[in-house]
Amino acid sequence: MTTDKIQNVILTKRKELGWTREQLGEKLGVSPSYIWRLERGDRNNPSTKILMGLCALFNISPNEITDVDNSHIMDKRKIEEYNQLKEFILEIDVDKIKKLQDLLKSK
DSSP, X not given: OOHHHHHHHHHHHHHHHTOOHHHHHHHHTSOHHHHHHHHHTOSOSXXXXXXXXXXXXXXXXHHHHSSOOOTTTSOHHHHHHHHHHXXXXXXXXXXXXXXXXXXXXXX
């Protein structure tokens, strides 16, 4: 995955949505400075969790943010589950997401 592609997608999509770095960081559960470093290319290889969160928030597929075409790996069921999860994330607020994360971490 190239840093250039990731930083361009994050910056472009964030601005298209009219979000600040603070707003995007809050939605992902990271600091605004982390978003700034991703956009500048100073932060390499964000975690899968961050990449999937970006994909859900920006309504894009994983291969749109990376150079890896993993479409041959993902089967139809995984794509359906991904789309359902994405819709779920987009419909709930940040506090509920954080509570769900805390619940999952405690188990």
